[in-house]
Amino acid sequence: MRKYRMLTLLLVVGIMATQTGCWSSKEIEDMSMYVGLALDDGKPTATEEKLDKQGEGYPKRNLFTATVQIVPVKTGSNNKQEKGQGKGDGFLNESETGDSLIQLMRQYSLRRERAVIGHHLKVIIISTDLIREQNIDKLMDFVLRDNDIRPSCIVLLSRGLARDTLKAGNSEEIPAFKLQAMPRGHFRTGEIMRGVNLTRLNSLIGSKQSFMLQEVASSDGETEFSGAGIIKGDTGRYVGPLDQMDVQSVSWITGDIEGAVIKSYNWHDEPMTYELKRLKSKIIPRVEGDRLSFHVHIESEGRIMENWDVDEDPSQSEFLNRAEKIFEKTLLQMLEHLLEKLQTKYKVDVSGFGKQLSLDHPQYWKKVKDRWDEVFSQTPVTFDVKFTITDYGSSKK
């Protein structure tokens, strides 16, 4: 009997030992999380070159330079003196050059004592120089395939060096977090596109149609959304930028706009500004026989929110009617400017015409989708814009 009790006891202890759980857990303090990833043209940085000179490297082609923003950095006392790119701001930017993103991530382990993990990657910035040469599908392959990186991370373009957008600015914030939060301004202005996360990007790339991504400009750590870059569907490469007004015009056409202002000059050449309250826009594809044309109908309600002409009274309906006409004309000019750019300069469609066609005329779409950009640039597009100014704010003069 005693013998059995010993045996049971041993068994219990043995089982308990296997029940400790979390076999492969790693303390978060021992890991470096990267929150931002910037992809640049493949030119090794100065530090990298110095390091390479002292040792043997590994076989690679310098196709791109990846910069990761790592947080949190241990806040030691000597961190202040270390005048790195991070400047002791609670984050650290590190660059590596090569031709495989995952290999680069593993290479960081050669330089830091703590391995980098991608669970908290918030933003990816790609420089337009790089994407002019490399297909975006290739560049994004790893981040879409990886099991750590969540597809909720957003993607931006940068016309300058992408890693510059991750530099410390005047604000205390971690640049990657700031960039991640910036698309939320979408509700304020049509110049900010709805944030494109990896899932959405995946679907855009997979559709083989041209699309645009928000561009961010940087100067001394300050960043600004400066329009958008167009990526051609069939090559996956960058073809050129759209300015802020063009991005706003695209938003007006697609109707994906929550807040916007239109500034114009009245008959005395004084500025006045229309604030959008409600927008209804519709792209109407017309197929007659084999001839395709688009009509865009835009109806908007809003208010006069700023008027510099002290001699005029915006509460008069006469004034409002004249103002409506002027704003309509301004928007029309914006739209036509955009269309000119898309159809003549870049010969691409990034403003949802193809999508609407595919919804309304799937059969016709099937015929033209493989050469849609070409077809679109030959397709006549007409606009009609209707503005209604419903009120003039809290000032009546």
Place this chain on the structure above:
Amino acid sequence: MFTRSDDKITTSQAVVLLTDSILGAGILTMPRDITEKVKTPDAWLSVLLGGIVALLVVWLMTKLSQQFPGKTIFEYARNIVGKIPGSVVSMLMVIYFMIIAGFEIRILAEVNVFYLLEKTPIWAVIIPFIWTAAYLASGGINCIARLFQIIFPVSILILLLSFLLSMRLFELDNLRPFLGEGLPPVLEGLKSSLLIFTGFEIVMVLVGHMQHPQKAVKAMLLGAGIPVILYVFATMIVVGGLSVTAVLRSTWPTLDLLRSFEITGLFFERFEFPFLVIWMMQMFCNFCSQFFVTSLGLSKTFGIKFPLVLFALMPILFIAALIPKTMNDLFALGQTIGYMSIILFALVTVPLSLIYLIRKKGLRKHA
């Protein structure tokens, strides 16, 4: 609470048992499987049609089983076609259930290791699940039913909550154009969508264990109807949230949908983790009921004691689960299971029903 020892389950328990036997790993890959065939946003229609066909089959199986109250397929197959052919039929069913069990536990382990427990050896995930399932199954169908009753509301709630939260990504345009290319792609998708409801063959065992077999038709149709509705919803929400192209480019589309947003402020910022953890219980349920039926079938066919079969099956299941080497093997196995389900229907359900009908009529004539 009182303990039952008569191996009977109530009507609501039967509903839950059937639902849990169908609902499992399928939901993780199903939207892609169907969309690959359909190639238009109408995949959900294929799922719906496939579901209706599955419900008809369930109805037929229930009707057949009702003719033999208190008996499972493993017993009444012999009554209909004789001892040896009956045993062959039973063995076919047993092999089928065993493959599903192995498949289910392997998918569970694969997802677990890929997303949650990287670097944990796969055996360390599979073995505890097999042990727990064996312990549960050794208590008989009643224990299983009661555990399922606890897990069912939790996992359904989490599933619906996940769907609800994913609505922020949902775009109706992703599901349009509706029938843009007509019905042919939808029918093409039927090839895949008929396969996703596998596991419902368990009906032919459940009805025999029901306390009120006269309510079986309603219970079984409800039990199979819940997964049909959930699968249709899942397809709509995943395709609507990701778009057809993104679904086609994703290995685990349902998880990718949940990974595409973060909710700051909610208790869970990243919803794929609670979903996976809870859904693992659902996959466990699925595994457990297939495991139970496999053992039951073997024990009834060969007259071996049930616990003995149960424990002897543990290592076999473990090895079976590890046979597929790559992910592609595993997905191919999933397909094969679907085809087996159709073959079983053609080789077991239909002949048994026909022979039964003929013999019944024959008996009447002679009487």
